[in-house]
Amino acid sequence: MAKPSKYDNYHNLNETYKVHLLNQIIFMSVIYLLIAISIIVAVFFFLAFIRAVKTGQYDDDYTPSVRMLFDDELIKKASDDTHLINKNNPKP
Amino acid sequence: MSENSCFHCGLNVAKEDQIVFDEKIFCCNGCKTVYEIFSLNDMSCYYDFEKSPGSTPLDIEGKYDFLENESIVTKLLEFQENTTAIVSLSIPHIHCSSCIWILENLQKLQKGISASQVNFPEKKVRITYNPELVSLKTIVHLLSSIGYEPYISLENYETGNNNVDRSLTYKLGLAFFCFGNIMLLSFPEYFEVKEFWLDTYKPFFRWLIFALSLPSFLYSASGYYVSAYKSIKSGMLNIDIPIALGIIIFFIRSTLDIVMDYGSGFFDSLTGLIFFMLLGKMFQIKTYSFLSFERDFKSYFPIAITRINTDFSEESVPIYDIEKGNRLLIRNQELIPVDGILISENAEIDYSFVTGEAIPVTKKSGNKVFAGGKLIGKVIEMEVLHSVSQSYLTQLWSNDVFQKNVEQKHKSITDRVSHYFTPILLIIAFLGFGYWIFIDINIAFNVFTAVLIVACPCALALTAPFTMGNVLRILGKKKFYLKNALVIEQLAKVDTLVFDKTGTITTNKKSNISFEGVQLSNDNLMILKNVLRASNHPLSRMLYDFLPESKRLKIIDFEEITGKGIQARILSPTLSEGEGVVNVKIGSYEFVAQNSPSLERSGEDAPSPLESPEASGGERTSVHIKINEIYLGKYIFNNEYRDGLSELFEKLSVNYKIKVLSGDNEGERTSLEAILPKNTELIFNQKPEQKLEFIKKLQENGQNVMMVGDGLNDAGALAQSNIGISISENVNVFSPACDAILDASEFKNLNYFLKLSKKSITTIKMSFTLSILYNIVGLSFALSGNLLPLVAAIIMPLSTVTIVSFVTIVSNYYSKILK
Numbered sequence: 001m002a003k004p005s006k007y008d009n010y011h012n013l014n015e016t017y018k019v020h021l022l023n024q025i026i027f028m029s030v031i032y033l034l035i036a037i038s039i040i041v042a043v044f045f046f047l048a049f050i051r052a053v054k055t056g057q058y059d060d061d062y063t064p065s066v067r068m069l070f071d072d073e074l075i076k077k078a079s080d081d082t083h084l085i086n087k088n089n090p091k092p
Numbered sequence: 093m094s095e096n097s098c099f100h101c102g103l104n105v106a107k108e109d110q111i112v113f114d115e116k117i118f119c120c121n122g123c124k125t126v127y128e129i130f131s132l133n134d135m136s137c138y139y140d141f142e143k144s145p146g147s148t149p150l151d152i153e154g155k156y157d158f159l160e161n162e163s164i165v166t167k168l169l170e171f172q173e174n175t176t177a178i179v180s181l182s183i184p185h186i187h188c189s190s191c192i193w194i195l196e197n198l199q200k201l202q203k204g205i206s207a208s209q210v211n212f213p214e215k216k217v218r219i220t221y222n223p224e225l226v227s228l229k230t231i232v233h234l235l236s237s238i239g240y241e242p243y244i245s246l247e248n249y250e251t252g253n254n255n256v257d258r259s260l261t262y263k264l265g266l267a268f269f270c271f272g273n274i275m276l277l278s279f280p281e282y283f284e285v286k287e288f289w290l291d292t293y294k295p296f297f298r299w300l301i302f303a304l305s306l307p308s309f310l311y312s313a314s315g316y317y318v319s320a321y322k323s324i325k326s327g328m329l330n331i332d333i334p335i336a337l338g339i340i341i342f343f344i345r346s347t348l349d350i351v352m353d354y355g356s357g358f359f360d361s362l363t364g365l366i367f368f369m370l371l372g373k374m375f376q377i378k379t380y381s382f383l384s385f386e387r388d389f390k391s392y393f394p395i396a397i398t399r400i401n402t403d404f405s406e407e408s409v410p411i412y413d414i415e416k417g418n419r420l421l422i423r424n425q426e427l428i429p430v431d432g433i434l435i436s437e438n439a440e441i442d443y444s445f446v447t448g449e450a451i452p453v454t455k456k457s458g459n460k461v462f463a464g465g466k467l468i469g470k471v472i473e474m475e476v477l478h479s480v481s482q483s484y485l486t487q488l489w490s491n492d493v494f495q496k497n498v499e500q501k502h503k504s505i506t507d508r509v510s511h512y513f514t515p516i517l518l519i520i521a522f523l524g525f526g527y528w529i530f531i532d533i534n535i536a537f538n539v540f541t542a543v544l545i546v547a548c549p550c551a552l553a554l555t556a557p558f559t560m561g562n563v564l565r566i567l568g569k570k571k572f573y574l575k576n577a578l579v580i581e582q583l584a585k586v587d588t589l590v591f592d593k594t595g596t597i598t599t600n601k602k603s604n605i606s607f608e609g610v611q612l613s614n615d616n617l618m619i620l621k622n623v624l625r626a627s628n629h630p631l632s633r634m635l636y637d638f639l640p641e642s643k644r645l646k647i648i649d650f651e652e653i654t655g656k657g658i659q660a661r662i663l664s665p666t667l668s669e670g671e672g673v674v675n676v677k678i679g680s681y682e683f684v685a686q687n688s689p690s691l692e693r694s695g696e697d698a699p700s701p702l703e704s705p706e707a708s709g710g711e712r713t714s715v716h717i718k719i720n721e722i723y724l725g726k727y728i729f730n731n732e733y734r735d736g737l738s739e740l741f742e743k744l745s746v747n748y749k750i751k752v753l754s755g756d757n758e759g760e761r762t763s764l765e766a767i768l769p770k771n772t773e774l775i776f777n778q779k780p781e782q783k784l785e786f787i788k789k790l791q792e793n794g795q796n797v798m799m800v801g802d803g804l805n806d807a808g809a810l811a812q813s814n815i816g817i818s819i820s821e822n823v824n825v826f827s828p829a830c831d832a833i834l835d836a837s838e839f840k841n842l843n844y845f846l847k848l849s850k851k852s853i854t855t856i857k858m859s860f861t862l863s864i865l866y867n868i869v870g871l872s873f874a875l876s877g878n879l880l881p882l883v884a885a886i887i888m889p890l891s892t893v894t895i896v897s898f899v900t901i902v903s904n905y906y907s908k909i910l911k
Contacts, residue, residue, distance in 0.1 A: 031293065035300070039273065046269045053261050063212040066189045067196065 098123050101239075102144030122148045126238050130194075133201055138194050145190035147239040154423050156236075156244075158396030158408035159229035168228070168244070168395075170218075176206075177223045181242035183235065184822075186215040195240065202226060202234050217242075246393040246411065260377070263312040264370045270308035271363040274301050281356045282882055298350045298357070305359040309343050313366045331510040331553050334517055338544055339366065345541040358545060361884045365550050368892050372557035376577045378564045383833055385575040389486050389804060392445055392464065393429050397422070400473065411480055418476045428465045428474070431483045433458065436472040438656070440629075441465035446485060446804045447594055447755060451631065451729060454680065464804060468629075488780050488808050505581055505856055506556045517547050524875045535877045542877075546870035546884065551863030551891040555856055559899040563852045566907045571835035572845050579831045582815045583849035585796045589744060590787060590809070592801035593754035593764075596819050598731035599836065605638045609717070609725010615664070616719055618642040623660045623676050626650050631715055632658070632678075635727055648673060656683040657715075677718040684716040684723065731760070736840030738767045743843045745769040749795070753778050753786060755805060784808035800842075804828050844910055851906040859899050866891040 052058065097104050099116040100123035111118045114131070118124040126146055130136050138145065158164055171178040185191065191210070195217045198208040204226030208219045217240075219231060235242055277297055313336075320336035323329065339362065346357030396408045398421040406421060411429045414420070419435070422428055428441065439461070440452040446464040455461055461474060463483035480486060521543040528536035560577030567574060574580065591597050612620075622645040624636040629652070649661040657679010664674045677684045714726040744750055751773040752764065758776045765774065778786065787809050790797050799806070799813035802820065807828040810816030818830040819839060834842070870887050 032296075035277075038276075039300075042269065042273055046265065049265050050262065053258055053265070058258075058261060060211045060213055063192060063210050066192050066212070067210075069189075070193055070196075 098144060099139070100124070100127050100144060100146040101148050102146075103148075120148060122150075122239075125149070129201070129238060135194065135197060135200065138190050140190075141193060142188040142190040145188050147185050149237050149239045150241060150425070154398075155426065156229055156232050157398065158394075158410075159227070159232060161396065161408045161410075164396055164408070164410060165228050172223070175222050175224055176220060177228075178218065178220050179228060179231075180216050180218045181232070181235070181244070182214070182216050183240050183242050184215060185240050186210065186212065186217070191240070194238065198231075198234070201238075202231065205231065244395060245391045246389075246395055247391040260370065260374060263315070264367070264374055267308050267312040267363065267367040267370050270304050270312070271360075271367040273304050274360050274363050277301050277304070278356065278360045278885075282885070294356075301357070301359045302347065302350055305343070305346075305363055308363045308366050309339070312370060313339050316369075328507070329511045329514045330507040331513075334510060334514050334544075334547070335369070335550075335553055338547070338550075341541050341544040345545065358884050361545075361888050364885075364888060368889075369550060369553055372554045372561075375561040376557035376564075378561060378568065380568065380573050383573055385830060385833070389464070389489060392427065392804065393480070394427055397426070397429055414476055414479055416476055416479060420474050420476060422467045422472050422474060424467060424469060424471065426467055428461055428463055428467065429483075430463050430476050430480055431478045432461055432474040432476045434461050434472060434474050436470075436474075439470075439472045440468045442468050444595070444803070485804060488804075504556065504578060505853060506553065509552065509860060513552065517544070520547070520871065520875075528877060539875060539877050542874035543871060546874045546887065547867050550888060551866055551895045552860060554892060554895055555859040555863060555899060558896050559852050559856050559859065559903055562900050562903045563848065563907070566903070567845060567848070570841065570845075571838045572841075573833045573835075575831045579815060580849045580852055582796075582831070583798070583846060584853045586748070586798040586815060586846070588749045588751065588790055588795040588797045590751045590753055590790070590797055590799045590813065592783075592799075592803070592806050592809075593752055593760075594731065594756060595802040596800055596806075597733060597737055597752065599734050599821075605635065606728050606730060607725060608714075608728055609723075612717075612724060616724070618645065619662055619664075619674055619676055619719060620678065620717065622647060622662060623650070623658060623678060626660075627652055627658050629658075631729065634729065635715060638727075653679075653683070656680055675720055678715060681714075681716050681726075684718045730763075733767060734836070734839050738769075740840050740843055741768050741772065744846075745771060748846075749773075751775065753783050753809070755779065755783075780805045780808050784812050787812045800834075801828070801830075847910050848907055851910065852903055855899055855902045855906065858902065859895055862898060863891065863895055866894075 096107065096110070096117070098119035100118060103119045105117065105119040109119065111121065111124055113124050113127065116127065118127065123146065126149060127136075130138050166172065169177050169179050183195070186195070192212060195210050196208055198217075198219065199205045204224075205219060205221045208217055210217050221228075221231060232242055232244075277300060280297065281294075316332050316336045316339065319330070319332040323333060342358055342362040342365075346359050346362065349355045349357040393411060396410050397414065399407050399409045399414070400419040400421055401407060414430055420430075420432065427445075434455050434457055437457050439455045441455055441461060442452040443462075443465045445466065446462075452468050453465075460477070462485065463480070464485045478484075521540050524543055525536050525540040528539050557577070560580050563580055564574055564577055617639055621636065621639045621642045624632045624639070626647060627633075627636075646663040647660055648663065651659045653659065657677060660676045660678075662674050662676060714728045716726045717724045741750060750769070750771070752768070752775065754760075754774070754776050755778055756776060761774060761776065765772075768774075775786065783806060787797050787799060791812075791814070797813045798815040798817065799809045800817045800819060801807075801810050802818060806818075810818060810828055810830045815832065816830040817832045817834055818828055819834050819836050821836045834845075866887070870891075873883055873887075
């Protein structure tokens with residue numbers, strides 16, 4: 001019952017209250033925008049998760065943790081090396 | 093690293109055997125070669141991550157010739173195009189970070205390999221290579237030469253790409269997404285602030301929440317609807333019925349609340365509930381991806397074998413193409429895939445996969461050889477009698493027990509509780525409805541739905557998964573690997589234990605050696621030790637380790653005759669050089685006693701290893717000794733029982749009936765009776781099918797049987813029993829299909845595992861009581877007709893958290909205090 005009354009006598013309200021109400025209306029549409037954005041961001045992350053599962057990133061949860069600690073250990077002796085059979089693939 | 097261990101493989105080496113290279117000690121040339129390969133290619137930091145990580149490369153000459161056969165290679169590849177091929181190879185030796193490093197740097201050792209990736213938990217490496225530059229055979233040879241020999245079996249031949257079921261992960265992710273967003277959006281309503289903008293946008297929030305709950309309700313929870321429907325159809329009241337009912341009522345009531353503007357609904361609790369229950373399901377699943385519980389003979393058998401054609405050309409053929417009458421060539425360490433007749437003069441065959449017997453059996457030309465044995469020693473030829481599927485061993489798999497393994501034959505403890513829970517819940521709901529209907533029809537409807545919502549057995553349904561999941565992990569850490577959580581309940585119910593003898597209660601790692609004959613002098617022992625040093629035969633190695641350390645003597649002449657023994661001439665330790673040459677003969681009875689007519693020969697055809705794995709037809713394996721033409725006696729190899737066997741059986745016999753089944757003859761009855769408790773039943777001469785029938789009979793008498801076995805000959809009994817446990821010396825490699833795999837070193841803890849399984853059932857019961865208390869509190873809110881969304885949102889996670897922490901703490905406590 002409070003809802004319509006605020007707008008009904010809009011013209012009778014004093015100026016400061018008018019500004020206050022206007023602010024509230026703008027603020028409310030900002031809520032729409034923010035929630036829409038937050039949901040979109042959440043959906044984006046959810047899709048990223050689905051993709052990660054699909055490509056098998058969760059199948060092996062141990063090896064990557066070891067792998068990331070390897071540097072390219074070959075380099076430390078590579079200066080005088082003639083034995084490297086295949087150097088064209090420095091991918092770790 | 094200790095001073096005397098090999099730099100590559102860590103094996104302890106005696107001073108005189110050491111090979112020193114690059115200031116490092118190696119145990120053999122194989123290890124040295126691997127080190128050379130790595131250091132030449134600047135990959136010696138292989139040794140920096142882990143100390144002595146390697147394994148000795150084995151001789152594989154000719155073993156992988158079948159990889160030249162295009163059609164076989166195609167079956168093994170995951171992907172194939174002109175210049176790219178991908179293959180996944182399983183490598184049992186993968187065990188440390190050095191292994192990962194070296195295997196992921198394969199492209200530096202071999203041209204044509206573009207990438208390789210290790211999957212550590214599955215012990216697999218996935219190699220991408222260019223088939224125009226390098227063949228699969230070369231890659232396999234490279235891997236073997238650096239000590240990482242891949243394991244290729246018939247199993248790889250049949251399964252292509254196996255699809256992993258990831259639906260639970262998707263469901264869980266979706267449930268969490270919905271739950272999290274709904275929680276955030278419901279917050280304003282919790283505080284019920286009568287503010288203008290909140291009031292205005294209530295419908296927006298509510299309908300958004302409704303929309304977000306739909307995926308969770310329809311997809312994530314779908315497993316419960318299916319399971320509930322199935323259980324109603326089969327007339328069994330399982331726990332999924334009240335869960336599904338609760339979820340559906342939850343959803344309908346909440347939707348009505350929004351539509352009629354009664355309130356905000358219970359979507360937050362609903363999605364939370366679905367999320368937590370799926371989490372429980374996830375937790376319960378603990379897979380040991382490097383183990384397989386579904387193995388049959390296929391994972392033991394090679395893919396291809398060498399066939400000798402009529403024009404004497406050799407050809408690799410898939411073993412399914414082998415026909416009766418074919419001639420096969422079997423190399424050292426190769427498995428005999430079919431029954432047949434030995435054509436070569438003699439052969440040593442190791443049947444340890446089949447029977448658990450470690451000591452090889454000697455066969456002579458014309459003898460029958462059975463599928464499943466591994467050849468040790470020289471190349472042999474054999475003629476095929478049966479094709480693969482008709483061989484003696486593989487026929488076992490045509491038995492019915494191997495077909496119906498999917499069937500769920502037992503009710504879980506949760507299902508038994510819900511058998512009472514569901515009807516009681518419905519009665520309470522209807523009573524509440526009946527009471528309120530005379531006062532206010534709206535409240536009556538509210539009460540009815542609130543009861544079903546609040547009593548939705550979330551805590552009840554979470555108890556078992558979290559307890560079992562936790563116990564599963566505890567047992568896994570103690571090297572007792574269960575197939576799934578249901579096995580724990582079955583373990584707790586077992587009342588009869590059946591053990592296989594050879595390989596299960598005896599170990600095939602070491603033997604108990606005793607001597608029979610003339611007392612040997614110290615000089616003679618020294619001579620024997622030195623002669624045996626040069627031999628690679630398993631029996632020689634065992635005997636060598638058994639004899640006391642001695643100084644080195646010079647061997648003048650040495651000859652090892654496969655299937656017979658060793659003949660050597662050696663400098664005598666007492667006499668000076670020149671005169672003191674001693675003739676030594678070590679080996680089988682016929683071989684050693686050849687020139688002593690007083691000893692009669694015993695040359696009867698040895699029976700099938702499956703019927704009696706005893707090496708020499710009833711008598712224990714023995715090695716005979718003759719020095720300087722004088723027969724001195726024999727060393728007898730007795731089975732060594734596992735550590736702590738009699739204590740374990742003593743403890744077990746208090747609560748369980750124990751039986752020992754053996755394929756052997758009664759030779760060891762007396763020695764077994766001496767060790768084992770009096771009421772242990774010993775049954776000998778059991779064939780694989782008889783073992784299976786024996787278990788079946790026990791079950792028909794209403795007993796819950798646990799079978800503990802090891803070899804392929806126990807496979808039937810393991811499948812038939814309520815719980816089949818397979819004992820394995822090396823869990824990565826061989827174990828027949830079973831419910832649980834026990835590392836042989838933990839055998840003595842079997843009683844502890846059984847006790848812990850019983851205690852975990854106790855834990856579940858305690859937790860059930862706790863969750864019923866929660867239900868009583870919740871129901872009192874519900875029945876009084878004032879279940880606010882906020883109350884539901886508090887009670888539900890609270891009960892979940894307490895239940896989960898309660899069962900985790902209690903089961904951990906039990907695992908610590910039990911001994």
